[in-house]
Amino acid sequence: MKDAGFIIASYVVTFASIGLFSFAVLRRSRSAARDIRPEDRPWS
């Protein structure tokens, strides 16, 4: 079916971009946290 590629592509784009964004956020915060003591984080 010719539509299948488009439909699957839309789901892949959706969840891949959300996954990449989440991964980037976690990685950036991990590198930022290297110089900050865990007890200084307001949420922990």
Place this chain on the structure above:
Amino acid sequence: MTTRVARDRVTGTPFTRGLGIVTIAGIVWLVIFGLFVTPADVNQGETVRIMYAHVPGAWLAYLAFIVTALSSAMYLWRRTRSLTWDRIAGASAEIGVLFMGISLVTGSLWGRLTWGTFWTWDARLTTTAFLFVTYIGYLAVRNLGGTHHQRARRSAVLALLAVLEIPLVHFSVEIWNSLHQEASVAGNTDVTMDGLMLFTLFLGVIVFTLMYVWMLLHRQRALTLEDMLDDTGLDRALAARRTEAGVS
């Protein structure tokens, strides 16, 4: 060393961890229902499945931009002024841009299959593109530099102006003759949608909301860490010079 850092879930708490697990389960559920369980549409055929990602993406983008505006108002209001509100605004706008982008791409794929074109300068599509670009501009303005409060003030004012575009986007399909269909569920008392399709659409909205909350918590905390680094950066530089000069 690296493994210890990796195991330290910097911006995570038991709550976000639990939320993350529920969200992933929800995504799996949504994909199974969206791609396999729901029926094909009489007119659109299988293409209707794109809607379960496209519509929640658009709605959550609106929600994210509204949260940005509300947090910006909280920052500007003297009694609640706090950089936490500013960071929530910034984090929410980033996620909103992400969701709006998803909605534009999935909508474009859907448009190619149903309308026969990826893009057209129709009222809804044009206003949505403008909204998307506005919030990319908002994010750029946030990063122009200055103190945290300077950043917070200028971006808060911009956020309160930008949110005014949302009603224009939403009602564009009713104001003008538009290729885009009118709202199928929101503001429509007579919903003409198959039960399982409607259920899956709402499931999509719930799953996207969970993703939004999870990303917002993490991103907001990451921004807090970055701000703390900026604040301590000068202290640490001075401390290094003091050590160098032998001053205690």
Place this chain on the structure above:
Amino acid sequence: MVVNDDSLGAPSGDAGLDLSPRDVAPSRSRRGQRKWVPIVVLGVVIASAGVIVTQFLTSAIDYYCNVDEIGAKDGCETGRRLRVQGTVDRGSVVDDGTVTAFSITFNDVSLNVRYEGDPGGIFKECIPVVVHGTLQGETFSGDRIEVKHSNEYKADNPDRVENELDSPEGTGCSAPA
């Protein structure tokens, strides 16, 4: 260079402290060095916003004219290039391989359309379409067709196909009263 002047703002206890800028980047200047990025982004944003607004203002704000609005409404004059919306009449589609001919109707007013080639999308009878083209005599010569999807979602269920046909009057597609 060693700064020994308290008037420069160094705390008195820090007399003798070397506060001069250095070429060596401090460990956290990463973000500072990329200061031009937001400015470039902002430039691109303003340019694209300009393009979007221009596109919006130069093309008709109303995306299309309904069939009954041709020659009657501002922006729908017969001499100009038009985008016309109507529902494809039942049984009107004739495809001879190179040209697809059909008629569209809106509010009981019909228009014959000639389209070179095979319309894409989900084109079929009894659905609303937007045809781009010009009016030549009584026939509308189209070079682009978009299918305007209605906001009805029904399961593609064989039992229900009979009820599918509730399109506007005058198209031959209406459900029996």
